[in-house]
Amino acid sequence: MSEVLRLAGIEKTYNRGKPNALTVLDGASITLNAGEVVALVAPSGAGKSTLLHIAGLLDDADAGEVAIGGTVFTGASDRKRTAARRADVGFVYQFHHLLPEFSAIENVMLPQLADGVADGAARERAMTLLERVGVASRAENRPAALSGGEQQRVAFCRALANAPRLLLADEPTGNLDPATSDTVFGALMALVRETGMSALIATHNPELAARMDRTVRLEGGLLV
Numbered sequence: 001m002s003e004v005l006r007l008a009g010i011e012k013t014y015n016r017g018k019p020n021a022l023t024v025l026d027g028a029s030i031t032l033n034a035g036e037v038v039a040l041v042a043p044s045g046a047g048k049s050t051l052l053h054i055a056g057l058l059d060d061a062d063a064g065e066v067a068i069g070g071t072v073f074t075g076a077s078d079r080k081r082t083a084a085r086r087a088d089v090g091f092v093y094q095f096h097h098l099l100p101e102f103s104a105i106e107n108v109m110l111p112q113l114a115d116g117v118a119d120g121a122a123r124e125r126a127m128t129l130l131e132r133v134g135v136a137s138r139a140e141n142r143p144a145a146l147s148g149g150e151q152q153r154v155a156f157c158r159a160l161a162n163a164p165r166l167l168l169a170d171e172p173t174g175n176l177d178p179a180t181s182d183t184v185f186g187a188l189m190a191l192v193r194e195t196g197m198s199a200l201i202a203t204h205n206p207e208l209a210a211r212m213d214r215t216v217r218l219e220g221g222l223l224v
């Protein structure tokens with residue numbers, strides 16, 4: 001099976017060499033194969049966000065190897081990392097981070113336009129994604145006019161707009177009430193399964209974790 005993400009022996013210490021140095025990752029390793037959806041569980045402050053940022057080439061590890069689609073990015077130039085991030089990785093955060101001055105559909109079109117997709121094609125793909133998660137009727141509204149669950153669904157569509165092979169999500173429904181979280185998470189999982197992408201999804205919710213293929217726990221800087 002083809003490998004989509006490999007983290008090998010990742011180490012990260014904040015404030016390295018200072019009295020307040022804090023080692024967050026101390027040899028964390030994981031491999032995600034194509035189509036695999038993995039729950040990342042950890043106590044607050046254990047380093048989930050740090051790990052996801054390193055996996056998504058947003059932050060550098062002190063040691064260890066990050067490979068996406070079999071290409072190793074350790075020591076790669078910023079240009080190469082940015083290109084890989086744009087082409088291969090979709091991010092979803094606890095808060096949607098949609099651009100407030102653009103409509104829902106424009107938010108989903110923007111990453112495609114930045115990638116050189118023509119306006120018409122970008123609009124069509126955005127609409128298809130919004131339909132799949134049940135928010136097509138709100139496409140022309142700005143984020144402020146949408147409910148929290150709707151905003152988060154639009155954020156999922158934006159993360160998947162460029163058909164990345166890897167989705168990294170940090171408590172993607174952590175901001176929603178339990179019932180909404182359950183439905184909105186279902187919409188995300190349906191999209192992920194349909195596209196066959198791999199995903200690493202941080203969650204505190206054991207019920208959501210149980211809906212993924214397996215769970216890894218971040219403990220003492222290691223993934224177990």
Ligand SMILES: Nc1ncnc2c1ncn2[C@@H]1O[C@H](COP(=O)(O)OP(=O)(O)OP(=O)(O)O)[C@@H](O)[C@H]1O
Pocket residue numbers: 014015022024042043044045046047048049050051
């Ligand atoms: N830039 C930074 N400089 C110094 N310390 C940091 C920095 N970023 C994070 N930390 C610390 O590293 C630890 C891990 O942070 P991180 O955000 O990765 O945890 P987390 O598991 O995502 O937490 P939560 O579930 O609460 O969001 C925390 O103790 C945090 O205070």
